[in-house]
């Protein structure tokens with residue numbers, strides 16, 4: 339059992355995400371009971387889990403023995419009652435429809451132990467809306483994996499309006515136990531954080547294309563060669579560190595909604611030294627990206 343008291347996981351919805359989340363949980367050592375509408379869907383899901391694990395073996399991320407052990411931890415549940423009965427954590431991954439998710443939560447709440455945590459992998463529906471019909475909304479939380487979750491190791495933990503601190507922290511700890519990084523979404527909203535960022539970027543790309551400002555291929559390559567090394571080296575907010583440490587931005591004379599980091603605490607020499615060290619990392623990142631994705 340991990341520190342949060344989560345020992346067994348149930349997954350409801352054995353489609354794309356349910357299968358992939360099962361893979362991550364099983365790899366981390368959790369027994370997983372997976373449930374869906376038919377045995378046929380469950381069989382397909384188990385095949386997906388095995389395929390996922392084969393990919394990781396081929397990529398030399400895990401050994402064959404680890405893959406076999408993980409496969410053995412995933413079992414198809416006879417029905418929802420069977421899946422929920424001994425679960426400490428239920429992760430729902432049914433289609434993105436509020437009415438359907440609310441129904442699943444109502445049903446699971448009636449079958450699971452009172453102290454079980456009920457989590458939704460919804461992409462954008464606020465956790466509070468999913469919990470609205472539950473008797474114990476304090477045990478309901480969001481746990482949003484990104485596709486494919488056995489590769490992209492960031493998971494959003496979403497705190498609904500009534501989610502208790504105990505539930506929220508247990509899920510954050512669970513995410514860490516998977517070897518993933520939790521992104522704490524402290525205020526419930528549509529699309530949370532990462533999807534909101536993606537949507538903003540896509541919206542801007544669509545507007546640029548509509549206006550004929552640049553071609554699809556040029557925008558794609560430019561993002562990879564320019565934003566790619568910057569963001570993979572510094573991150574979204576710190577990439578401003580590339581500006582001269584003594585620029586008006588750095589001196590705090592230009593306020594970009596408090597996003598700029600304050601370099602004024604360093605002397606001029608130290609500020610430039612830090613900027614140069616960052617540049618060295620950027621040179622390496624840019625070269626890595628260019629060699630991985632050469633222009634055709």
Ligand SMILES: NC(=O)c1ccc[n+]([C@@H]2O[C@H](COP(=O)([O-])OP(=O)(O)OC[C@H]3O[C@@H](n4cnc5c(N)ncnc54)[C@H](O)[C@@H]3O)[C@@H](O)[C@H]2O)c1
Pocket residue numbers: 350351352353354355356373374375379430431432433434435438442459460461462482483484485
């Ligand atoms: N696919 C992605 O890239 C992605 C990424 C992150 C989050 N999500 C979210 O994960 C959730 C699932 O998405 P998906 O892509 O895996 O969908 P999917 O269609 O591949 O799988 C959904 C599964 O739920 C099953 N299902 C439907 N009603 C059910 C019920 N009442 N009880 C049990 N099972 C039921 C379906 O039979 C199906 O197998 C959605 O909320 C989606 O927005 C998807």
